[in-house]
Amino acid sequence: MPAISIILPCYNAAALLPETLASLSGQTLADFECIAIDDGSTDATRAVLDAHAAQDLRFVVVSRENRGLIATLNEAIGLARGEWIARMDADDIAHPERLAKQLARLGETGADVCGVGVRFFGEQLGGKGGLWLPPESDAAIKAALLFNPPFAHPGVMARASLFAAHRYDPAAQHAEDYALWCAFAKAGATFTAVAEPLLDYRVHPGQITQTRRAEMAATGAAVRADYARHALPPEWPDADKAGFAVLAGLDRALDRSDWFTFTAWLVTLAQRDPATRPAFCTVWLDALIRTHGVDWRCKKRFSLLSQQLPPPDEERGKWQRQRARVLAGDAVYGLIKKLRGRG
Numbered sequence: 128m129p130a131i132s133i134i135l136p137c138y139n140a141a142a143l144l145p146e147t148l149a150s151l152s153g154q155t156l157a158d159f160e161c162i163a164i165d166d167g168s169t170d171a172t173r174a175v176l177d178a179h180a181a182q183d184l185r186f187v188v189v190s191r192e193n194r195g196l197i198a199t200l201n202e203a204i205g206l207a208r209g210e211w212i213a214r215m216d217a218d219d220i221a222h223p224e225r226l227a228k229q230l231a232r233l234g235e236t237g238a239d240v241c242g243v244g245v246r247f248f249g250e251q252l253g254g255k256g257g258l259w260l261p262p263e264s265d266a267a268i269k270a271a272l273l274f275n276p277p278f279a280h281p282g283v284m285a286r287a288s289l290f291a292a293h294r295y296d297p298a299a300q301h302a303e304d305y306a307l308w309c310a311f312a313k314a315g316a317t318f319t320a321v322a323e324p325l326l327d328y329r330v331h332p333g334q335i336t337q338t339r340r341a342e343m344a345a346t347g348a349a350v351r352a353d354y355a356r357h358a359l360p361p362e363w364p365d366a367d368k369a370g371f372a373v374l375a376g377l378d379r380a381l382d383r384s385d386w387f388t389f390t391a392w393l394v395t396l397a398q399r400d401p402a403t404r405p406a407f408c409t410v411w412l413d414a415l416i417r418t419h420g421v422d423w424r425c426k427k428r429f430s431l432l433s434q435q436l437p438p439p440d441e442e443r444g445k446w447q448r449q450r451a452r453v454l455a456g457d458a459v460y461g462l463i464k465k466l467r468g469r470g
Contacts, residue, residue, distance in 0.1 A: 164191075212285060241284045242279070281326060293310045302350055409438050423454075
């Protein structure tokens with residue numbers, strides 16, 4: 128039996144798939160199988176998979192009619208033979224040590240689920256790219272689930288027994304990963320992560336994340352509300368738990384009163400369990416960005432949050448811009464931006 132089963136759903140991915148497959152064959156940890164399911168592609172995806180599998184016998188190819196991503200993922204879980212299951216998408220690139228470093232971290236911590244950092248790339252980004260580094264502790268990751276998935280879906284590795292017990296929920300389409308990680312957390316699973324970029328995540332117009340944003344937001348809001356009822360302190364009233372979940376939505380516009388309420392909750396949670404602090408250090412700043420009516424009355428709270436929940440170094444520029452906004456107020460800050468734009 129292989130140590131790891133990689134599950135790789137593929138749909139019309141022929142153009143980008145060879146690079147993905149090569150990155151998997153090039154892993155420093157060789158004890159894996161890759162279950163690649165061609166989900167009814169109409170391009171040369173099946174031919175690309177077959178050609179690669181003929182050269183690397185660790186690859187198992189399944190091809191049949193289109194059933195959609197969630198059905199394909201669950202089918203692959205059912206075929207997996209490894210103790211661990213690792214996710215991969217057909218347009219991303221795994222760094223050579225990805226599997227080895229994840230398995231080592233899981234062994235060191237005794238955790239059940241492990242994410243990784245990702246580096247974004249693609250023509251749509253204009254060469255700018257970016258990094259997404261997840262929190263590493265179980266407490267911080269579970270706190271981060273109160274807002275959104277704490278790590279990228281195709282970079283996750285978890286116990287096969289967890290995947291088999293819970294599976295992807297067809298009702299959580301376009302947020303199936305978020306729903307599954309929350310289900311793992313509610314079942315008592317322990318999380319960890321390798322906070323270094325071990326996956327190159329390709330951004331392009333055809334992705335679900337680019338074409339189904341409204342559906343993702345709606346499903347994500349339902350998942351978030353359900354998880355908040357479970358994860359927030361039991362003494363909190365149900366109305367506060369529901370309110371927290373609403374204000375935590377990244378697409379939710381806030382007024383100044385909302386921001387004060389939301390950030391007070393964040394401070395309370397961080398004081399209750401200091402291990403959760405890393406999950407909140409950018410959340411309060413991002414919440415300020417989506418707040419209107421910012422003025423001098425936000426200055427004291429901004430200073431408090433900067434001390435108690437300091438954003439990481441990579442967010443320094445964002446912090447400086449929001450500090451200037453708080454000091455000037457939205458009316459003046461907006462005028463300054465317009466004048467600079469004319470210059």
